[in-house]
Structure formats: structure tokens, C-alpha cells
Amino acid sequence: MSSIETGKHYNQPASNLTDKVPPVDTRKYFDAVTKSLSKAKEPPTAKDAVSSQPDGSSVKSYLHIITKYTSGMELLIKDKELGLDHVFEVNPKAAPLNMKDLIKYIGETHVLEGKQSAFTRDETICPGIMVIINECDWEVMDELDYVLKNDDTIEFISTLHGG
Known part of the structure; x- marks a missing residue:
């Protein structure tokens, strides 16, 4: 009989198994993981915001937006993907980004070739697409004029499938 048929490897008490496994120094493990994560480069967010240089000029500012498609x-x-992260470099002296800018950007860079007319029409979203900004209908959020804020979540939902 093989060991699988007799089950001799699977029916041992847990105490017998733990006796054979060397103890793990969890502090060393945690420190190693923390060190490797601190080296990982994360995308900048608006939390990094605008900081001043010694000469008074400002450095880059970033805006993080999440978009979802269902x-x-x-x-x-x-x-x-059902959701995408976007990090935009923002000129703090320029007009703030709004939904009109985001829709244009998505239409030009993320919508499949030849499908743009199913997403945008006349610089706005096509009828039959519901837009939710931070869990609120965009119709009460100034629609195209809504100014994007850091960590906004924008959802695009087709109502043709029941929404």
C-alpha cells in the first residue's frame, strides 16, 4: 500500500508536525517585509501634493483617481479590467481637472479602437451610461463640471443591461 492509501502522513497529530518545524522569528520576518516594502516605489498621490523648493518654485503635484466599469x-x-488606477500629474497653476477632462482622457486612452462612440458623444458620456462619483449620481455632483479630488472613485455603469 502507498502512504496515501494508508493515510499515515495525513493522520498525524498536529503536535508531531509542529515539533519538526523550526520556530519562526516573527520580528525578523516583519522587519524584512517592512524593509522590502519601503524600497518598493509606489505611484505618487495628491497626498504628496505641492511642496516648495528653496527658491520658492513648486514641484509636481499628483491626483489619484480610481475608475470602475461594470x-x-x-x-x-x-x-x-473592472477598475483602473490613474495618477495624473497636475499643474497647480492650471485649472483643476474635471469630469469632462477625465471622460476625454478615458475615451482617448482606454476605450477600444472603434468603440469610442459607445462611450462618449459630443464631449460627454453617451446616453445609457450611469456615472457614479464616490457612490453618488453625478447628476447631483455638477456632472461634467465636477472638479476631481484625490482618491475619487468614478464608476461607469451601463443601464442597458439593467444597471
């Missing part, structure tokens, strides 16, 4: 909208997106 109920069939994901079929229009190149990445085929």
Missing part, C-alpha cells in the same frame, strides 16, 4: 462597460475598455 454591467458591460468593461467590454469597451482596452485593459479588460
